[in-house]
Amino acid sequence: MLSEQQLHFFHTFGYLKFSGLMKDEIGWITEEFTQVFPMFASKIHDGTKRTSIVAFIDQREKLSSLIDDPRINGICTSLLGDDFNYMGSDGNYYSGNTTWHPDDNNRERLHLKIAFYLDELDHSNGALRVLPGSHHVDDRFNHDLREKVFHKASEKYLGIPGEDVPAVVVDNVPGDVLVFNHNLYHSAFGGGKSRRMFTLNCSQRFTDVEVLRSYIVKNAHFKRPSYYGQAMIASANPQRMKHLEQVMAQDDFFAEHTSDLPVMA
Numbered sequence: 539m540l541s542e543q544q545l546h547f548f549h550t551f552g553y554l555k556f557s558g559l560m561k562d563e564i565g566w567i568t569e570e571f572t573q574v575f576p577m578f579a580s581k582i583h584d585g586t587k588r589t590s591i592v593a594f595i596d597q598r599e600k601l602s603s604l605i606d607d608p609r610i611n612g613i614c615t616s617l618l619g620d621d622f623n624y625m626g627s628d629g630n631y632y633s634g635n636t637t638w639h640p641d642d643n644n645r646e647r648l649h650l651k652i653a654f655y656l657d658e659l660d661h662s663n664g665a666l667r668v669l670p671g672s673h674h675v676d677d678r679f680n681h682d683l684r685e686k687v688f689h690k691a692s693e694k695y696l697g698i699p700g701e702d703v704p705a706v707v708v709d710n711v712p713g714d715v716l717v718f719n720h721n722l723y724h725s726a727f728g729g730g731k732s733r734r735m736f737t738l739n740c741s742q743r744f745t746d747v748e749v750l751r752s753y754i755v756k757n758a759h760f761k762r763p764s765y766y767g768q769a770m771i772a773s774a775n776p777q778r779m780k781h782l783e784q785v786m787a788q789d790d791f792f793a794e795h796t797s798d799l800p801v802m803a
């Protein structure tokens with residue numbers, strides 16, 4: 539569980555870094571990461587652009603078990619409550635820069651991104667950059683960023699490239715875990731052609747089923763019978779199921795409303 543100081547840090551600045559939290563597991567985690575991409579013929583990374591797989595940890599039973607790990611579960615429970623939802627995962631080989639953006643502008647629920655970077659990264663080679671405090675969506679700072687920093691706006695409005703926007707660079711050693719609020723502005727500059735990273739996304743429970751339905755359909759990206767992958771569901775114990783049940787209750791709706799999407803192959 540997080541300390542009171544960690545909770546204050548997260549709510550004030552919008553992110554937390556857990557140095558070495560998963561150091562003892564990083565060998566198998568990296569091996570499993572590598573195994574997922576060859577499962578899909580269209581997902582062989584050639585370095586020319588980002589290669590991304592959604593429902594990522596869901597493809598492998600061992601990666602799915604990260605949700606059950608007391609360290610990950612403790613972070614989610616502390617920040618989201620013990621009935622938190624698992625809201626999906628993506629795995630990536632990044633190529634080049636990621637410009638400034640938040641993942642959401644959400645006032646209703648807290649959504650967390652839990653990021654595992656599998657390379658040693660600093661300011662020179664693509665470490666995550668964050669703008670502390672930018673997650674407060676009704677704040678003047680957030681509004682200024684939306685206009686003057688988002689994507690490449692700093693070039694026009696501030697006369698500086700994205701990499702010169704004053705930011706905290708969150709250096710990474712494999713085994714570190716970086717957690718941030720989806721509303722937080724973040725970016726990465728100077729990375730190579732194969733920066734490896736995957737995420738788990740978790741949220742507070744939804745209070746409105748229609749809002750949940752539109753969220754999962756919007757984030758579907760491809761056709762499948764359930765928002766979650768088969769390995770995630772098949773290996774779920776009752777404790778994990780608590781974090782899947784609210785979304786799984788919408789499986790029929792999800793399948794029906796995403797039937798026109800392409801299949802990931």
Ligand SMILES: O=C(O)CCC(=O)C(=O)O
Nearest residue numbers: 632635636641666725726
């Ligand atoms: O590491 C990166 O390039 C940025 C990651 C990111 O934008 C995200 O996970 O939302």
